[in-house]
Amino acid sequence: MNQSQEGNGETILVVEDENAIRKLVCSMLLQGGYTVCEAADGQQALELMQGRPKPVDLVLTDMIMPQMTGTELAQRLAETYPALPVLFMSGYCDDPAVQHIERVGARFLAKPFSSKALLEKVRVVLEPHRSRTQTNSPA
Numbered sequence: 001m002n003q004s005q006e007g008n009g010e011t012i013l014v015v016e017d018e019n020a021i022r023k024l025v026c027s028m029l030l031q032g033g034y035t036v037c038e039a040a041d042g043q044q045a046l047e048l049m050q051g052r053p054k055p056v057d058l059v060l061t062d063m064i065m066p067q068m069t070g071t072e073l074a075q076r077l078a079e080t081y082p083a084l085p086v087l088f089m090s091g092y093c094d095d096p097a098v099q100h101i102e103r104v105g106a107r108f109l110a111k112p113f114s115s116k117a118l119l120e121k122v123r124v125v126l127e128p129h130r131s132r133t134q135t136n137s138p139a
Helices: 017-030 041-052 071-081 096-103 115-136
Strands: 011-017 035-038 059-062 086-090 108-110
Touching: 011 017, 011 041, 011 071, 011 115, 017 035, 017 059, 017 115, 035 041, 041 059, 041 071, 059 096, 071 086, 108 115
Parallel strands: 011 035, 011 059, 059 086, 086 108
Antiparallel strands: none
16 A cells, blocks of 8 residues: 555544445555544434544545435534544435435535545545644644
């Protein structure tokens, strides 16, 4: 794995209702050098975020889930964490919500994806936030 794909311990919240997929994605991220927490649905993700002393660095969420979609989760999180980056994933690329996300230029990863594709996309999404936090940190 090259340096540009490796995480630096950033914390990623993976929100995915299918257990096997969630475990696989978490494993890929852990192997890529990230710290991972997971939630099986949007409500669990919101509860997890409320219980954390420090917000996560990135939310990676499935778009199509029961009770709360990934876009609804992102909207709810933005109320408290407006700068929190969200990366959407879905295997339903024909779904109107997925097509809308792609049209408005939101960060999106189509399932199935390889570990390499996941780590590259996560790094692209995190990079602007990483450089901003390094710039703002006290010397």
